[in-house]
Amino acid sequence: MTKPWADQPFALLPSPTNTDGISKETVETATLMCFAHNIIFRTLNAIALQYAQLTLPTDISDFLIYCQCFHEMVHEHHHHEETDFFPAIEAYSGEKGIMDTNLEQHHAFEEGLKRFGEYVYSVKAEEWDRGGFKGLLDSFLPALTTHLREEIQTLLDLDKYGGEKLRKSFDDMEKKILKGPLDAYRVLPVALGSIDSTYDKNQQQPFPFFVPYLSQYWFSRRHRGAWRFSPCTVFGKPKQLPFAVEEK
Ligand SMILES: [Fe+2]
Ligand SMILES: [Fe+2]
Known part of the structure; x- marks a missing residue:
């Protein structure tokens, strides 16, 4: 018997392959977006596979922090697309x-x-209601997961306006995210804990080598219990989801 892992129920995004005639920069940008969206997918899958088995208030309160960090990460990603990335594309494409x-x-x-x-x-952990939680999750999942998939093709379709400009707009957004008011005690461990370095050689974590060490030995300490729900270590190694149900 094995436990399901965070590559399901929502399938991960492979890097684009049908890229004949598309510039290297555009393919790189679409691949970086796949990488970012797969972080969201793995976190989402970890939530979907584990929430139903929680019973102890201590586990539930750690899980709620994990969900809060998921929310912050998803909100941050889309907020910066809307305020930086999309307007930049609109400006250079005319x-x-x-x-x-x-x-x-x-x-x-x-x-x-x-x-x-x-x-x-x-x-409150004691008042947490699994059915209500599932209802809230289900209310946005179809729209979110559809968008996470379809945005990749949108980026590939932008190649005609110039791959270098697309790549620069993406990099500018990333720089702004990293400079912004991110809570490193929350967003860093949740994001690193959803990067699988064994998944795809083109989707590797882009931070300097010491960042996972910083996360492990400093930033992960404040909410240590929440990272039990992560599908990977902060060093990119997949790990078993403790609350997932074994498959027969
Ligand atoms: Fe995106
Ligand atoms: Fe988006």
């Missing part, structure tokens, strides 16, 4: 509204994600 489909997809999961966030920040 096409007003070029990212409107992506924006509409963001709006489709925004409200549900907000309600999920309000719940995981406010509910």
Whole structure:
């Protein structure tokens, strides 16, 4: 018997392969977006595979912190796309509204994600209700997962406006995220804990080598219990999900 892992129930995104005639920079940008979205997918899968088995208040309160960090990470990703990345694409392409489909997809999961966030920040472990939690999760999952998949093709389709400009816009957004008011005690461990270095050689963690060590020996300490739910170590090694149910 083996336990399911965080590559399901929502399938991960392979790096783009059908890339004939597409510039190297555009393919790199789409691959980086796959990498970022797979961090979200693994965290989401870890949540989906473990929530139903929680019974002890101590486990539930750690899990709620894990869910809060998931929420912060997803919110941060889409917020920066909307305020930095998409406007930059609109500006260099000269096409007003070029990212409107992506924006509409963001709006489709925004409200549900907000309600999920309000719940995981406010509910007490003793009052946590598994059915209510599932309802909140289900309210935004279809829209979120559809968007995480479809955004990759949107980026590949932008190649005609210049791959270098796309790549620069992406890098500028990343720099802004890293400079921004990220809580390293929360977003860093949750994100690193969802990077599988064995998955795809083109989707490797981009931080300097010491960042996982910093996370492990300093930033992970404050919410240590929450990272039990992570599918990987901060060093990119997959690990078993302690609360997932064994498959027969
Ligand atoms: Fe994205
Ligand atoms: Fe997006």
